[in-house]
Amino acid sequence: MSIYLPIAEISINIFLLISLGGVVGFLSGMFGLGGGFLMTPLLIFIGIPTNVAVATSANQIVASSVSGAIGHWRQGLVDIKMGGVLLSGGILGSIVGVKFFDYLSNIGQIDAVISVLYFALLFSIGALMLIESSQVIRDRIRKKTVKKKLHYHNWAHRLPFKTKFYTSKLYISVIPPIIIGFVIGILSGTMGIGGSFILIPAMIYFLGMPTSKVIGTSLFQIIFITAIVTLLHATTTFALDAVLAVILIISSVVGAQVGVITANKLRGEDLRALLAIIVLVVAVQIAAELFIQPDDVFNFSHMANYK
């Protein structure tokens, strides 16, 4: 059964969309990731135009972050002040990101830039996850327990404009979180991702936030960033497809819950190793499209296709 997507202007099998949303939701629920970094490239693979994939993916992340943030909020695990500071950089970054996206679309380089960015992102995530999970598996076999540092003192503590973040029990400069927010905002606007897999390690290692507060806070700020990206795309690139968004949102929230339940029953590191391999395969696929000569070196697009 096909469904005609009004903004993407193509008709596509609805079950393909539902299973795509379900699988991405499942993976995101299982690993606690937003899933945007898989959603956007997979949407492009199945033939959704790049601009629609990015804009709609951002909208879908709003739903999955709200769904995830509520639980953390109820347990008091959201540092609102830190979220707000990250957001102040993030808003600026997302505006820059969407403008950058629009500019690249107009000069015809958006597909190539998106591919390069996704390749770099997926390849590094995949490699890091594979290294990390294989270490854990190795330690498990050797029956070693790993001690983690609780607090990192680094350059983030020596910059001016220091302020107190009570929830996170931190006294650091506002400059690093603003910069982190800004960078994530650009990536969000350009790639249609929430950026939690960059944000979470950055908050732990650069800002020294307690791990328990990191996920809730990142989800909290991702809601707002992806909401702004959604609005900016709706008004700048006119590429937000509400029909596609609703299908993906419903299938991914259900998938996410199944993922959470499954994750509790299985060993994390084994699954992370598996996900790492999936992510690397997607990365290689994207790279192949960039490096292998296309069947037809010519391609066309409609001018001012936003209107």
Place this chain on the structure above:
Amino acid sequence: MNLKSIIIIVTVYLSLILNSNSLVIGSDENEILIDANFSGKDLLVFGAFYADPSQPREKKGDILIEVVGPKEDIVLRKKESFLGFWLNAKSVKFRDVPSFYYLSSTSKLKDSFFEKNSIGLLETDQLPEVNWSLITTEWGTVSSDEEKQEFYEALVRNKTYENVFKQTSEEIEILDGNLFKTNIPIPNTVPVGTYDVNLYLILNNKISKDYSYKFKVRRIGIESIIFNFANSFPLLYGFTSLVIALIIGWISADLFRRFRKA
């Protein structure tokens, strides 16, 4: 066969009796509607033509059907290898290109015929290969004739690949010598707008009769509402889509929390 078709055929025969060398069209529909289930459609064109029945088949004349979609502006880009990356390098803008073009005839017609009557977009045996007189091009950095030709060919090739350009001499079916029928495949990627259908009766390599009509492709139902909403009130549309996301996210968190507690 339904009543409509019978009436049309009777009309066709009546007018054939009154005229020699005539062409009458009965079209199945003058509107194609795009809704949520739209996955392309076959446009049925049928009618009757009359030429001297005592003549052999090839002297009776040919039918030519041309369908021209609304005009659009296109950027055609060429990828070139740059440090191993295949990136879009040169680009050419084509303005007023038909978004859909279909040409079908009962037998293969000579290029000289197309040229003389300025019909056709896809003539392939001669230079210039395409009837570009109605299309404006902005060449940008492309200067050599050879490269221009390459771009022309690529446009036709890409459009053909997307099933929006087609030239054929095999798809018109002739029934009992005077009636003809064809199904023109309209893919699901066609844009909305007005399409022209031009039919010609060709005798001795000349147009003996012609007939034109239009049909419309338009969105209906929820697809049309969403499309218009997104383009007329983008901010409100964005907000609506956001609110839907927030509500679904919120409800799902709540629902599954209760579900897990139970």
